[in-house]
Amino acid sequence: MNQLTELKPLTKKDFESDQDVRWCPGCGDYALLAQMQKLLPTLGIPRENFAFISGIGCSSRFPYYMETYGMHSIHGRAPAIASGLKLARPELSVWVVSGDGDSLAIGGNHFIHAMRRNIGLKIILLNNRIYGLTKGQYSPTSEFGKKTKTTPHGSIDRPFSPISVALGAGATFVARTIDSDLQHLQQTLKRAAEHPGTAFVEVLQNCIVFNDGAYDDISGKQTRADARILLEQGKPLRFGKDGSKGIRMRGFEPEVVTVGENGITEADLLVHDEAAANGGLAFFLSQFAAPLPVPMGVFRAVEAPSYDELNAELAADARAKKGDGTLERLFNSGDTWVVN
Amino acid sequence: MDTRTLVVEDATIRTPRMSQPRPVEEIRSVVIRFVGDSGDGMQLTGNEFSKSIARAGHDFATHPDYPSEIRAPTGTLFGVSGYQIQFSSGQVFTSGDAPDVLVAMNPAALKTNLPDLKHGGIIIANSGAFTDGNLQKAGYQTSPLEDGSLADFRLYAIDIAEFTTQALQHTGLSRKEVGRCKNYYALGLMLCLYGRPLESEEEDIRAKFAKNPDIAEANVIALRAGHAYAESAEMFVSTYQVRAADITPGTYRSLTGNHAAALGFVAASELAKVPLFLGSYPITPATDILHELSGLKHYNVTTFQAEDEIAGICSAIGAAYGGVLGLTTTSGPGMALKTEALGLAVMLELPLVITNVQRGGPSTGLPTKVEQSDLLQAVYGRNGECPIPVIAARSPADCFDCAIEAFRIAVKYMTPVIFLSDGGIGNATEPWRIPDPASLPPLEVNFRTNPDGFQPYARDEHLARAWVRPGTPGMEHRVGGLEKDFLTGNISHDPNNHQRMVEVRAAKVAGVAQDIPPLTVEGPLSGDLLIVGWGSTYGSIVQAREQAELAGKSVAHVHLRHLNPLPDDLGEILSRYKTVLVPELNLGQLSRLLRERYLRDVVVMSKVQGKMFKVSEIRDRILELC
Numbered sequence: 001m002n003q004l005t006e007l008k009p010l011t012k013k014d015f016e017s018d019q020d021v022r023w024c025p026g027c028g029d030y031a032l033l034a035q036m037q038k039l040l041p042t043l044g045i046p047r048e049n050f051a052f053i054s055g056i057g058c059s060s061r062f063p064y065y066m067e068t069y070g071m072h073s074i075h076g077r078a079p080a081i082a083s084g085l086k087l088a089r090p091e092l093s094v095w096v097v098s099g100d101g102d103s104l105a106i107g108g109n110h111f112i113h114a115m116r117r118n119i120g121l122k123i124i125l126l127n128n129r130i131y132g133l134t135k136g137q138y139s140p141t142s143e144f145g146k147k148t149k150t151t152p153h154g155s156i157d158r159p160f161s162p163i164s165v166a167l168g169a170g171a172t173f174v175a176r177t178i179d180s181d182l183q184h185l186q187q188t189l190k191r192a193a194e195h196p197g198t199a200f201v202e203v204l205q206n207c208i209v210f211n212d213g214a215y216d217d218i219s220g221k222q223t224r225a226d227a228r229i230l231l232e233q234g235k236p237l238r239f240g241k242d243g244s245k246g247i248r249m250r251g252f253e254p255e256v257v258t259v260g261e262n263g264i265t266e267a268d269l270l271v272h273d274e275a276a277a278n279g280g281l282a283f284f285l286s287q288f289a290a291p292l293p294v295p296m297g298v299f300r301a302v303e304a305p306s307y308d309e310l311n312a313e314l315a316a317d318a319r320a321k322k323g324d325g326t327l328e329r330l331f332n333s334g335d336t337w338v339v340n
Numbered sequence: 341m342d343t344r345t346l347v348v349e350d351a352t353i354r355t356p357r358m359s360q361p362r363p364v365e366e367i368r369s370v371v372i373r374f375v376g377d378s379g380d381g382m383q384l385t386g387n388e389f390s391k392s393i394a395r396a397g398h399d400f401a402t403h404p405d406y407p408s409e410i411r412a413p414t415g416t417l418f419g420v421s422g423y424q425i426q427f428s429s430g431q432v433f434t435s436g437d438a439p440d441v442l443v444a445m446n447p448a449a450l451k452t453n454l455p456d457l458k459h460g461g462i463i464i465a466n467s468g469a470f471t472d473g474n475l476q477k478a479g480y481q482t483s484p485l486e487d488g489s490l491a492d493f494r495l496y497a498i499d500i501a502e503f504t505t506q507a508l509q510h511t512g513l514s515r516k517e518v519g520r521c522k523n524y525y526a527l528g529l530m531l532c533l534y535g536r537p538l539e540s541e542e543e544d545i546r547a548k549f550a551k552n553p554d555i556a557e558a559n560v561i562a563l564r565a566g567h568a569y570a571e572s573a574e575m576f577v578s579t580y581q582v583r584a585a586d587i588t589p590g591t592y593r594s595l596t597g598n599h600a601a602a603l604g605f606v607a608a609s610e611l612a613k614v615p616l617f618l619g620s621y622p623i624t625p626a627t628d629i630l631h632e633l634s635g636l637k638h639y640n641v642t643t644f645q646a647e648d649e650i651a652g653i654c655s656a657i658g659a660a661y662g663g664v665l666g667l668t669t670t671s672g673p674g675m676a677l678k679t680e681a682l683g684l685a686v687m688l689e690l691p692l693v694i695t696n697v698q699r700g701g702p703s704t705g706l707p708t709k710v711e712q713s714d715l716l717q718a719v720y721g722r723n724g725e726c727p728i729p730v731i732a733a734r735s736p737a738d739c740f741d742c743a744i745e746a747f748r749i750a751v752k753y754m755t756p757v758i759f760l761s762d763g764g765i766g767n768a769t770e771p772w773r774i775p776d777p778a779s780l781p782p783l784e785v786n787f788r789t790n791p792d793g794f795q796p797y798a799r800d801e802h803l804a805r806a807w808v809r810p811g812t813p814g815m816e817h818r819v820g821g822l823e824k825d826f827l828t829g830n831i832s833h834d835p836n837n838h839q840r841m842v843e844v845r846a847a848k849v850a851g852v853a854q855d856i857p858p859l860t861v862e863g864p865l866s867g868d869l870l871i872v873g874w875g876s877t878y879g880s881i882v883q884a885r886e887q888a889e890l891a892g893k894s895v896a897h898v899h900l901r902h903l904n905p906l907p908d909d910l911g912e913i914l915s916r917y918k919t920v921l922v923p924e925l926n927l928g929q930l931s932r933l934l935r936e937r938y939l940r941d942v943v944v945m946s947k948v949q950g951k952m953f954k955v956s957e958i959r960d961r962i963l964e965l966c
Contacts, residue, residue, distance in 0.1 A: 325639035
């Protein structure tokens, strides 16, 4: 059985479970599911070594549809469960699929600690800027002033950027992509899969029922060239229909300029560096919001020792110094005395 | 006992005269309490004293009693920290009701502890600390060492601080460093009083301060000075000798309940040949288990200090899904935070052990004090029909056995198990006879690897589903908190399936009762009075029953380790007695469980003062009832 599995190359179909997918027709979650099922067979990892862990929310149904090991757990706790699984079994490829409410509201604490620890988890956050499963309340990423069932007069709750939070918590890989750009989604997931530590990917995702059109500007054919900017390693930040626009620094503020006008050349533009030792540039970009173009791609990708590797090293060191522990030694350590 | 008051002026004993050999008074057991400021090192002194007592072959039990402030302002009543030990020539079950000897390092310590001292007991007071300022802080108008108010006790006022300073005057240490040595002076005094040699203690000091030989030598000098003082001063009219106890031969060590639990968890892991994973968040009084296991990286042990209590249990659930022994440790408020995840573990049917070292509640309550008030929470405290086996340890050493038992149930029945300890036994010590690892019962774990006909929620004869490690080919499956199909584990909203699943989870946990060995009844097998206890009240009940029996009373005692499910034979045992007395450190939680299960009334004996039962309290209640 085992040998046969190894001989036969895996396909997308091998990663489709027998469960009917029950997201609303047109939901952005379908795009992630399809791209994930397409990506995993290409990674050279046996199917049985994948585990998908989720919390609660529409996106958290994800594991049921993957023919891998998986757990649909409780609200916000997926990163904590995944951390335990990865520490217990470092050889597994452990993925977390979550949403903006799950990761940033109820699970905010686990989210930031998963980012800083760098245990080698792959964390996908489907951000639709709304609570879908409870039918339409605002989330930590909903716009200021947004009217929802719980904010009939407009939200007075200031949103934050998942990318900024992840960077602030010290994540070593941080990227953003969007459900409607399948190629970019695929590329970004692949980069995340290949990152040696914890990788975080925000997927901008449309909720067709409760927040339809949230990303129309970024995904619309007519508008997207001006509304988003592609982050490419070592390249100047250019966007617009013919790539004529660019981002220039004015002090610590970004400025949209047109290359070729007023003597501006490409050399004046800010150049992206995802591997910069200092995370300042990535954080600066993470704060971009309309009317600035929304950055898409890898904000930051740096290598740092991962917790699971360090943990294994500590254990190996302890064994080298003290030898393998035995119960005999454990029981008889400390002060003992004999009663005859 | 001699009740003369003996106040010795400091000046007269600076140069103690050698005395005639003193009479040796033989006593059966003795209770000593060391009390001082939180910063005086009383826990250390007490610990060292108990180690020495252990080496002499005595049975003993200790009880550290410390405030929740790490270092409260010096000299204050609320900053007093204490350590009590009882040792005996017979078996010891508790740290003792009332001290025979009180070693008080300052007025506040004397004031807060004097009411507990036995009539005619001995007070050894550090007279140098009885300054006007300290007396005022303790609320004394005049010095109790001089105003005759201690006439009912045997008072030895010794300027421990000054004598320590004198002994160390040539060491070149600073005032502050010298000040820190005075607890060893006090220890030396006490070791002499109870006829204990200094050699092994000196070795301990040198090992403990190996990195700082100057401090080590200073402490040794202070220890010897205290010992010499007690030996030569005429103030000690006799020394006290407690004969070695008649103890089962073997090699022993002294363990706290938390330490014993940690060893038990490692033993479970080794016996099962499955690694152990502890996910935990620091909380008093449970943290020592995390401390102990964190130092055992050369075993198959991984510890993870999580970001909060919820992540503590969730990481352990993730590890259990990964095929290792998942463990989380906590205390009351942390247990409350873990509640939702406990429900998930019940739904997932994964083995997991949750250790609750109970403390006074509710809310933050009394973090450093003992209470047994989380029993109903353990048995019932979750949303939905959410059964979990619950066991409780009766003594520090019993925590070792309970830790193994908890994992045995967890892996056999694929269920989370709650293991209740408490602040009373978690930090208290008693001798533990070191077992031969080969003599420990095996702990069988079988991971399913055969994919033929695999259904994630198919059950064996114990209603347990199979444990499958991710990484096993052909057995990929999903689990989750939504109700599962009876066989496939897929999401099911079918009404009949839910009924069936709720019932099968209940039946599985109820079935754990078949593994519970027959209960042991101490005393008559039927009669007027049966005491039913659980957890750390064991020692007090055993001694109270013995005393009542000596007084001619017929009284039986049964002590429960398994609290959910209750042992099958308990109902029949209850029916053999006219009255059932249930002493508990809560308002009657086991009593409720017994009434509910067996439809018979019981007499509640309740105490919620952050303290163990005194033997006399239970004995007196017995005498009232029969």
